[in-house]
Amino acid sequence: GDSVTQMEGPVTLSEEAFLTINCTYTATGYPSLFWYVQYPGEGLQLLLKATKADDKGSNKGFEATYRKETTSFHLEKGSVQVSDSAVYFCALTPFSGGYNKLIFGAGTRLAVHP
Amino acid sequence: DAGVIQSPRHEVTEMGQEVTLRCKPISGHDYLFWYRQTMMRGLELLIYFNNNVPIDDSGMPEDRFSAKMPNASFSTLKIQPSEPRDSAVYFCASSLMSAAGANVLTFGAGSRLTVL
Numbered sequence: 001g002d003s004v005t006q007m008e009g010p011v012t013l014s015e016e017a018f019l020t021i022n023c024t025y026t027a028t029g030y031p032s033l034f035w036y037v038q039y040p041g042e043g044l045q046l047l048l049k050a051t052k053a054d055d056k057g058s059n060k061g062f063e064a065t066y067r068k069e070t071t072s073f074h075l076e077k078g079s080v081q082v083s084d085s086a087v088y089f090c091a092l093t094p095f096s097g098g099y100n101k102l103i104f105g106a107g108t109r110l111a112v113h114p
Numbered sequence: 115d116a117g118v119i120q121s122p123r124h125e126v127t128e129m130g131q132e133v134t135l136r137c138k139p140i141s142g143h144d145y146l147f148w149y150r151q152t153m154m155r156g157l158e159l160l161i162y163f164n165n166n167v168p169i170d171d172s173g174m175p176e177d178r179f180s181a182k183m184p185n186a187s188f189s190t191l192k193i194q195p196s197e198p199r200d201s202a203v204y205f206c207a208s209s210l211m212s213a214a215g216a217n218v219l220t221f222g223a224g225s226r227l228t229v230l
Contacts, residue, residue, distance in 0.1 A: 032217075043118075043205055043221030044157075089157070095218055101170065102147075102219060104157045 002027040006090050006092035013080055013112050021075040021108045023064075023090035031092040033057075033066050033073040034102070038087045047075075047088070048073045118222035120206050126228045132194040135225045138187055139161050139208030147219065148181055149205040157205075164211075165191065196229045203227070 007022040025031065032051045036044040048057030053068035062077045073090060090105040115156040119138040122205050123154070127133055161171040161174045174181070183189040193200055203226050207219040 019230070035219075041224050042205075044219070045221065046218050049218065049223075065185075101159065101162065106156045 002031065002094055002103050004090050004092055004103055004105035006088075006108050009087075009107075009109040011108060011110045012043055013110070015082055015114050016079045017112075019075070019084075019110070020078045021088055021090075021110070023073045023075065023105060024093050025071050025073065025090075027071075027092055027094060028089070029094065030068075031094050032066070034091040035062070035064055035073070035075050035091040035102075036091060038053060038089065038091040038107070044089060045079070080110070082114055083114050085110055085112045118208055118220050120143060120204075120222035120225050122225055124135045124226045124228075126218065126230065127196055128230050129197055130195045131229075132192065133196045133200075135191045135204050135206075135228075137189045137191070137206030137222060139189070139206070140220055141187065143208035143220075144186075144211045145209045145211060146183060146189050147207040147209075148189070149221075150203075150205065151203045151224070158166055159164065160191070193227075196227075199207070201227055201229050207209060 003026045005024050023071045033045040034049045038044045048059040050057040050066035053066055056065045064073050064075045087107045087109045089107045091102045093102050121136045144165050148160040149156045160173045163183045181191045200222045204222050204223045205224045207221040209217045210220045213218055
């Protein structure tokens with residue numbers, strides 16, 4: 001079945017370091033891909049998305065490119081801040097007309113230190 | 115819009131008691147989801163509704179769990195009787211299916227349940 005695999009955390013970085021969180025997926029057809037972020041004590045919120053191959057989603061300095069050839073959607077940020085400390089979830093939704101279900105990865109915890 | 119509203123935010127109860135969690139989705143959204151989050155199992159989809167109709171409840175752990183959506187603005191998740199292993203954060207989320215087929219979920223802040 002469809003699934004998402006993320007790199008295990010925690011990822012610990014110093015402020016202004018470069019961030020990469022790896023995400024690969026298994027799916028039939030052409031899924032849409034997402035990154036959600038969960039700050040401490042809060043629900044998940046959408047960070048960025050891409051709906052077709054080679055699309056680049058971006059928001060708040062974060063970017064991810066939909067790579068169909070490598071079935072990947074890695075999250076990157078050039079310079080992280082302490083406020084980016086959170087848990088990041090990669091997710092997909094199968095593209096199957098009328099079907100509407102997000103499949104999440106296990107989440108990767110990011111801790112950024114001053 | 116105030117977003118997805120969940121209540122209670124925190125619930126502590128004793129084993130065997132009935133627990134009811136409530137959710138008010140964003141007005142106009144046609145999908146509603148209930149998720150459970152634990153350290154051991156991560157995020158699990160329990161059930162989702164489309165236009166108030168349950169579509170997929172395969173994630174509901176057992177008969178002790180039930181969910182209803184009597185109208186477009188309200189849903190409940192009930193656990194009866196509750197057990198310590200039900201302790202988790204329960205999230206409600208809603209979305210509007212776009213014509214392109216990609217959906218964006220808006221999550222509530224969650225209900226943290228502790229069963230003693």
